[in-house]
Amino acid sequence: DADVTQTPRNRITKTGKRIMLECSQTKGHDRMYWYRQDPGLGLRLIYYSFDVKDINKGEISDGYSVSRQAQAKFSLSLESAIPNQTALYFCATSDLHPSLDTQYFGPGTRLTVL
Amino acid sequence: GQQLNQSPQSMFIQEGEDVSMNCTSSSIFNTWLWYKQDPGEGPVLLIALYKAGELTSNGRLTAQFGITRKDSFLNISASIPSDVGIYFCGSETGNQFYFGTGTSLTVIP
Numbered sequence: 001d002a003d004v005t006q007t008p009r010n011r012i013t014k015t016g017k018r019i020m021l022e023c024s025q026t027k028g029h030d031r032m033y034w035y036r037q038d039p040g041l042g043l044r045l046i047y048y049s050f051d052v053k054d055i056n057k058g059e060i061s062d063g064y065s066v067s068r069q070a071q072a073k074f075s076l077s078l079e080s081a082i083p084n085q086t087a088l089y090f091c092a093t094s095d096l097h098p099s100l101d102t103q104y105f106g107p108g109t110r111l112t113v114l
Numbered sequence: 115g116q117q118l119n120q121s122p123q124s125m126f127i128q129e130g131e132d133v134s135m136n137c138t139s140s141s142i143f144n145t146w147l148w149y150k151q152d153p154g155e156g157p158v159l160l161i162a163l164y165k166a167g168e169l170t171s172n173g174r175l176t177a178q179f180g181i182t183r184k185d186s187f188l189n190i191s192a193s194i195p196s197d198v199g200i201y202f203c204g205s206e207t208g209n210q211f212y213f214g215t216g217t218s219l220t221v222i223p
Contacts, residue, residue, distance in 0.1 A: 004156070042117045042202065042213030043157075056209075090156050100206045101147055105156030
């Protein structure tokens with residue numbers, strides 16, 4: 001079984017709809033992250049969480065919200081989706097050391113907003 | 115936010131050829147990482163570099179941390195079809211993470 005899972009893997013939605021992307025991990029890591037990837041751009045950090053009670057904004061948090069329901073679960077929500085949020089979204093986890101080289105990435109969710 | 119400049123954007127090579135790609139930045143970094151992303155999968159860390167001038171190998175992959183600490187390159191020797199994918203670099207300062215725009219590699223059998 002995969003250590004980091006994301007659901008759904010693909011989603012097509014319409015402008016204005018609320019959508020939630022979910023991430024679960026079995027690695028026992030405390031830290032979880034959400035990134036988006038756009039063609040021609042590198043990964044960009046949306047939100048990150050160092051534990052269940054800690055949520056932090058990343059580089060591009062506008063238009064997104066997150067919920068850390070448990071150590072193993074970190075959800076990303078788009079309250080009112082817009083077309084420029086069409087992207088590939090990745091969840092990642094890391095252990096107590098927050099450096100980039102300790103992050104494990106999920107398989108991604110491809111989101112299309114029409 | 116800052117992005118790392120990566121080139122080339124794409125490469126089409128014959129199986130057996132060697133490949134080279136690089137990342138540059140206007141800022142100094144203490145870490146350079148190289149990832150591979152297969153279609154439909156998340157990035158996987160290939161090589162991590164932590165010291166200026168460091169040269170590290172992982173099988174047919176070799177990466178170097180530039181002396182100026184503003185660049186890094188990745189070489190793949192004797193390419194095979196399963197090398198196909200997107201390769202990108204990454205680095206960080208504190209809780210800020212930076213990633214390259216990726217090099218799409220196609221290997222022609």
